[in-house]
Amino acid sequence: MDNNILKKGHILLKKTSDLLKEQGKSSVDPFVYKIMEKLSSTQKELKAAKEELHLKKKDLAVTEIDLKNDESSFKLIFEQAPIGAAVVCLDLQFKRVNKKFCHMLGYTEKELTSMKFPDITHPDELEKDLDWVRRLKSGEIEYIDIQKRFIRKDGGFIWTHLTVHLIKNSEGLQIHFLPMILDITHQKISDQKLIESEERLRLAFENANDGVCLVDSRGKHIEVNNRMCELFGYTKEELKKMTVNDITHPEDRYISQEFIKRSLLGENGRAVFEKRLIHKKGDLIWGRVSSSLVRDSQGTPLYFISHIQDITLKKMSEEQVETNLDKLRKAMGGIIQAMSLTVEAKDPYTSGHQRRVANLARTIAQEMGLSIDQVDSIRMSGAIHDIGKISVPSEILSKPSKLSDLEFSLIKNHPSVGYNILKDIDFAWPIAEITLQHHERINGSGYPKGISGKEILLEAKILAVADVVEAIASHRPYRPAHTIDVALNEITQNKGILYDPEVVTACLRVFREKRYQLN
Template identity: 40%
Template sequence: MTDIPFLGLVHNAALLLAVAFIFDVSAARWSTGRTSIRQVPVGFVIGLVGITVMLTSWTFMRGIIFDTRSVLLGISGLFFGFVPTVIAMAMTAAFRIYQGGPGALTGVSVIVTTGAIGIIWRHLHRHSLAEMSWRELYLFGLVIHLVMLSLMLTLPWEAALQALLNLTLPVLIIFPLGTTFLGVLMVNRLKREQAEDTLRKNEEKYRFLFENAVEGILIAQDEKVRFANPAFVNALGYTEEIIKSRPFITFIHPDDRQMVLDRHLRRLTGEELETGYDFRAITATGAELWLEIHSKVIPWEGVPASLNFLIDVTERKRTEHILRQQQDRLDLAQSAGKVGVFDWDMVSGKQIWTPQLEILYGMEPGQGEHAGYDWLPLVHPDDRGEAESTLKLCIQERRTEMDADYRIIHNDGEVRWLSIRATISYDASDHPVRMVGTCVDITERKLMEMERQAATERLRKGLAATVQAISIAVEARDPYTAGHQKRVADLARAIATEMELPADQIDFIRIAATIHDIGKISVPAEILSKPTMLSAIEFRLIQIHPETGHDILKDIDFPWPVAAVILQHHERMDGSGYPHGLTGENILMEARILAVADVVESMASHRPYRPALGIEAAMEEISKYSGILYDSNVVAACVSLFREKRYTLD
């Protein structure tokens, strides 16, 4: 019995060497992650190693042999996978059956179980096998051989008891250690293979990048090109042999040769220089090629050389030339049009002004950079607060555009008007980061606008006086309706204001209402003041006053269609009005407002043929026929004036 440990060590050493050799030969050609026909011969080799081990086994008793096939098959399942291990299991199991004896069934069970444990362990392992630690490998070996020892119970009871008493300690001490040692060898082999594979892939990747790079890449040493990639060769149009055989300065534009050579030599001596600059090369066809070069000193075959990356920037240079020409034209246009441009970095507070903008602000041109609020003290004191508040409001409300007009004062006291149009950019936190805009001198335009406004105001006042005179002349012929047009005009204006119409439209309504009955000039005074009901003929004479008023005013150049409103102020929404029976939206809004105001004032006031009916009667009338005779929105505004805002007819 004392020979068992020694025999186990001999068998284990032989097994370790054999399997390590197999793995070292096959791992470089065999993918551990997929089933392949190439795994079949590996399985046969492992099976032959198992049979060899079994041939040198130690006989415990007749028909019961002891060897290290459990280590072999467990490691095979773990590192070689299903196909090779199943083949090895089949070969060793067949050989064990061939050997026969009472322990044959137990031997086959050990073969199948230990190989299966290795395969299952491999399947359950979540990480790469190259990451397995020696602790996990030892645990793996311990599990395998605990299971192997438990299978001894399949032997006859006396043989099983003797086997366990004699073999348990050597197996649990020696075989897990042997499994660990062999596993560590294989893990290290996997790591080497992975490192070699990574290195090979990196080499292929860098070779691919070098050969397919858009940029030219070359290595220069002793004023010659030692190495050049296809992009550089193709750009110059020479063969690689010609490029390498001549001094590299022969491919450079004569005006740039000394600069390039000087920088190259100074860099090789260790002097720190800027890494990038532009120069011109001459292609095989004689064309100029602008290149941007970035260089770094590297050792090449033990001697300093420069590694150079070259980018074709010919198109960029052409574009820059075009942009310079366009900028010159733009500067000329800005100067002629008195347009200045600014770019305000609102984070640093710095602004870049064009020379024309500095001229607009009364400064000497050419300063370029300014602080953020340099412009504010130059703004006219009366406009300064509004200019600053406009900017702050735009930022507060996160507006992307700003428009403002304000005056500035030059050093000589001259006042000029500027119009600013700018775009504001914000960061992800809604903080303003940049404002770019233009300033235009609009002094002449402003002066013309102010003159036009003054003339318009004079015209408006003259028109109002004329309209008032016409109104007085009309009412002089009808003493019973004196003040009617003024009251209607006031009410119509109030209704339009309640409806939130534009100020210009409200003024239009007031003017039209003030002279809406001008057509009554053609109606005999005795009819206008008749104290009894009118006859049909007399009423018809009254009904033509809108047309008469229209004919009187149609040729006058009002800024609004006053004549049309006067023509329509007796039309009704349902078409029952006169003179043309217009309906709905065909009636001007101003005429609809005037119609309601005219009815309310007429009912609330005294007439020759009846006493005043009062405001409540007028409200009931327009409310009753709201949407039928009268515009519902106009009625609502009128009712709101009298019942909620206590409006009164003066």
């Protein structure tokens, strides 16, 4: 109501009131009096309405200020959000977009607000995305929460995590969509690489040439590959119900059990070993097992991964080779023995000399800790080291008196003759060279070449000491046998001069500590 009307009504009411006071209530028409009372009541209501209106205007002003502040805050948050944000009309037209969303797609704000949601949606996902929008508008879902691809301005695409809420006004009417967009392209690429890596590992596991299995701490199979099934004749399901012991030869079960035990105690987490395995049909399989304990980042044991290579044919071949080698050794031994007997038949006075030298030389080599291969080469060389004497006339070999220079020169030539006899034979050891050098001395005073020190093979140095000891302690046509002490005294006095010190020390230990006897 207009303020002027209020004022006029107020003046009229006051004048009427003053008039009534002057004339008295009884002189006023009752009807007029009622009107006056009504006017007075209306005045009070108008005053109260005026005060209420003033308060509402004040509240409205505060509300307008709050709305302006809220809008300013929303605008600030919207624009500076670390993720993409937009306001989308119900027809999917972009009404407003923030800088982050523009940066993601490579568009300007003006370009994006002239476009609709389908314009930047990957075509493979459009139909599905529109169905999500339909369901949101119909109330089937409260909000959209999906991973989807948006098309960039340059034609590429980005992977995003999209969350969309439907905004309504105070009357409950739908007014627009509020999508929030997080760029997860790098995460998707990493996830894809991880998936591809896992797929490569799976393919490598399944298609490995060796049997591969994962085994728990109790020895039970967790996972097995195709080759494991081929190797043992079981299905995957059957093997997963079995333990390592179930497919291992009873006598070899301790091998895996000990490895698992030591690994779990932290002693050793890797091992390679060979053991016998059992096929479903009962056939024996030789396997070369390479096993490792896998732990998590805290060091807690997870499982064992084992690679099993079928070496059955290899083992059979090795056994066959070993059998053939054994036959060859026996045949070679027979040939060596025949050659030795040939020499001894020509020189009966030195009968058994080569055999005794061979045995002593072998014992010295063993005392020195040489390999089995070296010991064998020394023994065989000792058995025929004097084969070159076959070229020396028997009368010289058995002459009971002192030899002339010419006769001795013939004797000294026997290492070279022996070398020429043996050099073209394909021995497994340098027997020809050992035979050639067994009369050489470390100071260069020996024969036939006068070589010294490291030029002489160790096997030849051992053979030289054994030859001297046996020769001195044995009977010769020109003298009786000396005692073993005389022989040992000879090598002791010339230790480091004529004979290798280590060889002499080993020889003395063999006789004095281990009571070796020439026989």
